[in-house]
Amino acid sequence: MKMLVANWKMAPETESIALRLAKATFTAAQKYKKSLAVIACVPYIYLSPIKKGVRALTLGVQGIAPGVDSAATGMVSVAMVKNIGAAYAIVGHSESRARGDTPEVVKAQLDLVLAKRMTPILCVGEKERDNQGWYLCTVKEQLETSLAKVPKATLKNIIIAYEPVWAIGKDATRQATPSECREMIIFIRKIVTDLYDKKLAASMRIIYGGSVDEGNAARYLDEGSADGLLVGRVSLDAKKFAKLAASII
Numbered sequence: 001m002k003m004l005v006a007n008w009k010m011a012p013e014t015e016s017i018a019l020r021l022a023k024a025t026f027t028a029a030q031k032y033k034k035s036l037a038v039i040a041c042v043p044y045i046y047l048s049p050i051k052k053g054v055r056a057l058t059l060g061v062q063g064i065a066p067g068v069d070s071a072a073t074g075m076v077s078v079a080m081v082k083n084i085g086a087a088y089a090i091v092g093h094s095e096s097r098a099r100g101d102t103p104e105v106v107k108a109q110l111d112l113v114l115a116k117r118m119t120p121i122l123c124v125g126e127k128e129r130d131n132q133g134w135y136l137c138t139v140k141e142q143l144e145t146s147l148a149k150v151p152k153a154t155l156k157n158i159i160i161a162y163e164p165v166w167a168i169g170k171d172a173t174r175q176a177t178p179s180e181c182r183e184m185i186i187f188i189r190k191i192v193t194d195l196y197d198k199k200l201a202a203s204m205r206i207i208y209g210g211s212v213d214e215g216n217a218a219r220y221l222d223e224g225s226a227d228g229l230l231v232g233r234v235s236l237d238a239k240k241f242a243k244l245a246a247s248i249i
């Protein structure tokens with residue numbers, strides 16, 4: 001089953017637009033449910049109305065507090081989102097890391113999400129590519145810190161999202177090529193093999209994100225060997241998102 005994860009980020013601005021978008025996202029999910037698992041990672045504020053209005057849409061959030069102490073002004077806990085019905089949580093997105101989420105914070109979030117039996121979508125990716133291959137070390141470090149002490153039996157619940165920072169969002173310098181995606185996915189499986197074993201590494205779900213659209217999506221899966229996609233901007237455009245889903249079934 002391929003995965004298609006919508007990352008709405010800090011959009012849309014109203015609940016009625018969010019509900020419309022959720023309905024359209026669910027329509028696409030239903031249409032292709034035999035081969036595609038669609039997950040919408042929405043802003044916290046829309047979790048509850050969407051859960052009520054579009055009950056069967058699989059929901060996720062884009063981060064959680066790194067602790068459980070309720071004296072944490074402005075934060076939202078993993079228990080809160082789980083109790084509303086979120087099943088997935090993005091952790092370590094580069095935009096969250098850029099706002100100050102350290103590797104330790106990302107690790108704490110990952111462990112909390114796993115402990116609540118939700119599925120973490122762990123984002124890794126380098127800020128820039130160099131010719132010496134140092135970007136591989138960045139991803140290795142991110143993985144090693146986050147996966148430290150994660151038991152073998154729990155590992156299969158994690159989804160890894162390779163998101164090269166330079167290919168994300170409107171400031172992307174360019175799109176990643178499918179072969180760059182493939183190289184990194186092979187590398188990630190190698191790291192997981194070194195940390196665990198080959199069988200686990202082979203079964204790990206590794207998805208790709210960064211300027212994915214209805215024109216390039218299929219290539220990241222076919223040539224890039226990704227198990228799914230994490231989609232930002234295009235997930236906010238119902239028509240394009242439906243086209244993207246159709247292009248990868």
Ligand code: PGA
Nearest residue numbers: 168169210211231232233
């Ligand atoms: P983008 O965002 O598709 O708009 O590049 C992807 C992401 O940040 O997850």
